[in-house]
Amino acid sequence: MADRFAIVVPAHNAARHLRRTVESVRAQTVADWRLVIVDDCSDDETLAVARALEQEDARIQAVTRPNGGPGAARNSGLARSDPSAPFVSFLDADDVWEPDALEVLLAALEASPRAPAAHGRGRYIDSEDRVLHGGEMGWAQRRELRGTDLRVLAPHEPTTFESLCFANCIPSPGAVVIRRTALDEAGAFDEDRAVMAAEDYDLWLRLSLLGPLAFVDRVVLGYRVHGSGISGNRGRMERSELGVRRKLVGRAGLSPEQRDLVQRSWRRYQQEVAAGKLRHAAEDLARARLGEAARQVLRGLRAGARSLRPLDAP
Structure with a gap:
């Protein structure tokens, strides 16, 4: 068996x-x-x-x-x-x-x-x-x-x-x-x-x-x-998660509705990431961790920029 x-x-x-x-x-x-x-x-x-x-x-x-x-x-x-x-x-x-x-x-x-x-x-x-x-x-x-x-x-x-x-x-x-x-x-x-x-x-x-x-x-x-x-x-x-999502949006067999969902979910996810990074930056700033606050702001800006660009297939 x-x-x-x-x-x-x-x-x-x-x-x-x-x-x-x-x-x-x-x-x-x-x-x-x-x-x-x-x-x-x-x-x-x-x-x-x-x-x-x-x-x-x-x-x-x-x-x-x-x-x-x-x-x-x-x-x-x-x-x-x-x-x-x-x-x-x-x-x-x-x-x-x-x-x-x-x-x-x-x-x-x-x-x-x-x-x-x-x-x-x-x-x-x-x-x-x-x-x-x-x-x-x-x-x-x-x-x-x-x-x-x-x-x-x-x-x-x-x-x-x-x-x-x-x-x-x-x-x-x-x-x-x-x-x-x-x-x-x-x-x-x-x-x-x-x-x-x-x-x-x-x-x-x-x-x-x-x-x-x-x-x-x-x-x-x-x-x-x-x-x-x-x-x-x-x-x-x-970078790897971006690669996964790009692969998904280019996948054969997805319906138009599914492909649209992938794009909208990506944009919203990046917006959530950006907001989270900026919240962390504010917390770091309140604790006088200036270097980490600056890094969090930069990460938030990058995520915000990614939310403005549609995913393209690899």
Whole structure:
């Protein structure tokens, strides 16, 4: 009998946290899974840690590949996974699951048989698994543009294409379980460097075109905050998200209404970003942090300028 879950952990220079991440997989309340750890040509002891974990549990496989970024590593792991496993999840090598993460996400998919995937919420943790910032990930609020108004989705509502058009409201790949049939239809991660820091966002958008994603209104993932993650580079993340949206607006098969929604959502999102940066600038100014206030003003002006320009296809 096939395992229900194929889990892929891409790992680059992740020796410090990899064991803790895999321990959170082994602690799941469901045990019928197989895990592929993909070492993405690390410079540290990541591969040695992965090999040791492989020896400890027959459900774990460690592989290595030339460096290609997280999307390429996830795709390599997916290719090595059992194709008969009906559910797939991608857990970053420094994040951790709540013990029943797979169980509750599977229950959401069983309750919504047409949903291509299910996701929950995440919370910030530090290098010692301590909760940061109250645990809240405010940027992951689910909102969609209706006319000129932003509507917050209720907890019982699924995550729609419209809400993902406005912003990436999914905290990390590990907060998601995907039906393999939907992943086969949508396609795997885009390995283009133009979207490398937001290749997960690109996949969520493509999945949402197949149907709304089931949502679980509870924390399923601890998202580790440190300086070495690829998403820690704000400029690179912004450029990658722009690349994702440009790719989307040029996608064949979108209706005129969907294409218009992508453009309007982009403009409104940039307006929201600009307003937020200017609020932060005012707070910094009140605390006499003049340098940071100036940087926030500059970021706000850039976002405002972006809101005035339509997206063009790549």
